[in-house]
Amino acid sequence: MGAISASAPAQAPIAASRWARRWLPWMLLAPVLVYLAVFYLVPLAIVIVSSVTDPSPSLSHYRDFFTDSFYLRVLSRTFATSLIVTICCLVLAYPLAYAMARREDTLVVAMLTVVALTFWTSFLVRTYAWMVILGNRGPVTALFRMVGWDPPPEILFTRFSSTLAMVHILLPFMVMALYSVMKKIDPALLRAAQNLGASPGRTFRHVYFPLSAPGVVNGCTMVFILCLGFYVTPVLLGSPREQMLAGLIGSQIEELLDFGEASAMAVVLLLVTLGLVALYNRFVGIDTLWG
Amino acid sequence: MTAQRRIDPLTWLILAFIAAPLLIVVPMSFSTAPSLEFPPPAWGFNYYRAFFSDSRWLQPLLNSFIIALGAAALTMLLVIPASFAMVRHRFHGRALTNLMLLLPLMAPHIVIALGYYSYFGSLHLTQTYAGVILAHTCLSVPMVFLTLSAALKGFDRNLERAGANLGASPLRVFRHVTFPVLRPAFVVAALFAFVQSFDETVVALFISGRDAATLPRKIFDAMRTEADPVVAVVSTLLLAAVIAGVIGSRLWQRRRKRVNALAFAMQ
Numbered sequence: 246m247g248a249i250s251a252s253a254p255a256q257a258p259i260a261a262s263r264w265a266r267r268w269l270p271w272m273l274l275a276p277v278l279v280y281l282a283v284f285y286l287v288p289l290a291i292v293i294v295s296s297v298t299d300p301s302p303s304l305s306h307y308r309d310f311f312t313d314s315f316y317l318r319v320l321s322r323t324f325a326t327s328l329i330v331t332i333c334c335l336v337l338a339y340p341l342a343y344a345m346a347r348r349e350d351t352l353v354v355a356m357l358t359v360v361a362l363t364f365w366t367s368f369l370v371r372t373y374a375w376m377v378i379l380g381n382r383g384p385v386t387a388l389f390r391m392v393g394w395d396p397p398p399e400i401l402f403t404r405f406s407s408t409l410a411m412v413h414i415l416l417p418f419m420v421m422a423l424y425s426v427m428k429k430i431d432p433a434l435l436r437a438a439q440n441l442g443a444s445p446g447r448t449f450r451h452v453y454f455p456l457s458a459p460g461v462v463n464g465c466t467m468v469f470i471l472c473l474g475f476y477v478t479p480v481l482l483g484s485p486r487e488q489m490l491a492g493l494i495g496s497q498i499e500e501l502l503d504f505g506e507a508s509a510m511a512v513v514l515l516l517v518t519l520g521l522v523a524l525y526n527r528f529v530g531i532d533t534l535w536g
Numbered sequence: 537m538t539a540q541r542r543i544d545p546l547t548w549l550i551l552a553f554i555a556a557p558l559l560i561v562v563p564m565s566f567s568t569a570p571s572l573e574f575p576p577p578a579w580g581f582n583y584y585r586a587f588f589s590d591s592r593w594l595q596p597l598l599n600s601f602i603i604a605l606g607a608a609a610l611t612m613l614l615v616i617p618a619s620f621a622m623v624r625h626r627f628h629g630r631a632l633t634n635l636m637l638l639l640p641l642m643a644p645h646i647v648i649a650l651g652y653y654s655y656f657g658s659l660h661l662t663q664t665y666a667g668v669i670l671a672h673t674c675l676s677v678p679m680v681f682l683t684l685s686a687a688l689k690g691f692d693r694n695l696e697r698a699g700a701n702l703g704a705s706p707l708r709v710f711r712h713v714t715f716p717v718l719r720p721a722f723v724v725a726a727l728f729a730f731v732q733s734f735d736e737t738v739v740a741l742f743i744s745g746r747d748a749a750t751l752p753r754k755i756f757d758a759m760r761t762e763a764d765p766v767v768a769v770v771s772t773l774l775l776a777a778v779i780a781g782v783i784g785s786r787l788w789q790r791r792r793k794r795v796n797a798l799a800f801a802m803q
Contacts, residue, residue, distance in 0.1 A: 266625070273621035274633060277614040277677065285640060285674040288651025295654065337550050344547040352543070358782060359555045365778045366558060367735045369755045370771040374557045376759065377564055377768070382573040384560075416554060474644025476738045481759050491646040491738075498742075504654065511647040522642045531638065 289515075296512045299505030306509035316493075320513070323490040326408055326479075327472035333412045334468050335461065338419035342460075345420075346427035357424075364417035372478045375410040376401065379482075407483030414478060415471055419464040426460030463534060466525050470518055490514050558775060564768035572763045587769045596754040600734050603665055603750060607672035608729035611680050612722070614673070619684035641678035645738040648674075653742045663745030671739050676729035683728055687721030720792065727781075 296306055310316045345353050363371070377383050379400045389397035400406055430453065438448040476491040483489070488496070490510060497507035525534060560574065565583060567576030587593050615637075622634065640648070652671050653662070661667030695717065699709040715722075737752040744750050751770070758764040 267627070270621035270625035270627045270630075273617035277618040278633065278636065280614055281636060281640075281674060281677065284670050285648065288648060288655040289643070290651075291655050292647060292651045337553065340546055341550045341554075344543060354786075356551060358786065359551060361782050362778060363554050363558060365731065365782060367752065367774055369735075369737060369752055369759070370561065370774050371558065373755070373759060373767050373771050374560050376763075377560050377572050377574055378557060380572045380574075380763075382571060384574050387574075413553070413557060420554075470642070474646055476644075476646045477756065481756070491644060494646050494650065495741075498650065498653065504650075507650055511650050514644055515647045518644055519642060531635070 292508045292511050292515075295504055296508035299508065306506045307513075309506065310509055310513065316510075319488055319490055319493050322404075322487060323473060326404070326411075326489060327469050329408060330411045330415060330472045331465050331469045333408075334416050334419040335465060337412070338416055338423055338464065339461075342420050342423035342427055343457075345424055346430070347432075360417050360420050363413075364421070368414055368477050371414050372410055372481050375406065375413065375482060379406050379409075402482065403484050404487050407479045407481075410478050410482050411472060411475060415468045418467050418471065422464030422467060423457065423460040426463070427457050430456045459529070459533070462525075462529060466521065466534065470521055473518055473521075474514060561768050561771040561775060564765065565772040567765060567768070569765065572765065583766050583769045587766050590766075593754065593766060593770070596749045596751045599665070599744075599748055600751040603668045603672060603748070604730045604733040606665065606669040607676055607733035608726050610669060610673045611676040611729040612726050615677055615680045615684060615725075616722075619681055619688055622681075623685050623688040637681045638678045640674050645675070645736070649739045649742040652739060656743050662743045663747040665748050668740060668744050668748050668750065669733075671743060672733035672736055673729075675736060675739065676732045679728045679732060680725045683725040684718075684721060687718055687725075691717060 297304060341356075345356050379385055381397075381399075381401065385400060386397045389395070434452055434456070435448055438452045439445070443451065474491050475489065476495060479489045480492045480495065483492070491514065494507045494510050494514070497503050497510065522531070522534075525531070563576060564572070564574060566579050566581070567573065568578045568580045568582050569576055618637065622630065622637070648671075652667070656662045656667045656671070659667075661670065691714070695713050696709050699713045700706070704712065734750075735752060736750075737756055740750040740753045741756060744753050755767055755770055758767050
């Protein structure tokens, strides 16, 4: 910074730019921040406040939630389902992303296009497709009948059908997360390992997999979080007797009009989700999650 | 790496698992069966006729278009200046602002839907276009912000300096240098916002009501209450739109690449 300046006017632009540097970003950010405060933080705050004040100020909703075995079962079911979906997505996406990352031809473009197509197709359309496939007049039941399993087992409106559909719906997220990391792995490293005498299995275990780990962490975090709060698919395809947390919040409002209890559950869901994001942020850094 | 390996059966199988289920909606839409029967017993355009002559389907479709356009425009207006501030300036509170801009992406939609249900109810914004647009704009902020800031980070500021050195005012530099270079990113970001709003279901279920019912809300209701085969028609139309969009964007990318290569070759 020029402490000694030849003339006063020369300092003016510097002063102006210093002022601008301080306030310009806030002027640019003000519209979106005010907007989000009014239309996002206020409704969020309403949920949090209602959970302890509706209908009267108390912590009874939380006490109910954490002592009632019905609610606790829903909570543990939500976690278990999210875990299963995440693992299935990883197991299916890893070999696919691996195969895609090791090619550079038109075929990989076609494969990426297929993944992009499913990614962009509405959750509802994909849920509907599974409703048809698993329905009691659909191809799967017909197959069961053909092999003599009659009457065929109920598949639709079970935990199985909603889990399967969620795996299908969230799979593109996992594939993209893995692919974007695997594509950057330098093949020379793999050749180096093999030249030094490592078997293909050992090369994978000690070189490739550790290098792809950021993608695995990314994809798993994203899929797990999306699954925790998933509403549409479990409600439409799942069993009404085996709800997940988001679905229970919905029916608490629709059927019981219990805004306080629904809010308490929403706060639990919010805290769990944000807790996981914070954990991710602590160890990896938030900016890479959707990079 | 470029060696043409054959694709092993496992990869094909996983790809088929991703793609095949979607395709089932296409034959379903040409069915004449009154229920979800596959394979369809007979073929026809009955359900297309039913869709295109029923205002209970066309009105939500129109509503969704209006709401998605409104939400995309509003999101762009809010986020463009913000992403310039976030990428080009270092200031106190930047990390916190970053979290704030990403929060709607992290918090489950059901949580905020519950908030809107009560908040917009007291503001008389439920069952209005304005209410749904205001809510969807919040949900689109993170994706638009991520898209724009990624593009801005890759922007070569020497181009702007060159413009300024040649005597252009900051506004002219933006109009003739910054904006044209970033235009593709702006288009993609706006498209993200549009699709996000057009597909958003949970918040729309809670606040759009009968008067501003969006297409996803109508589909959800149709799937929940009756196995309405018209859903197959809507699904097929949406799928066709996505296919057109994805292939269109691939062609656009390729053309842009060719133009860039040409510009490079001419230097």
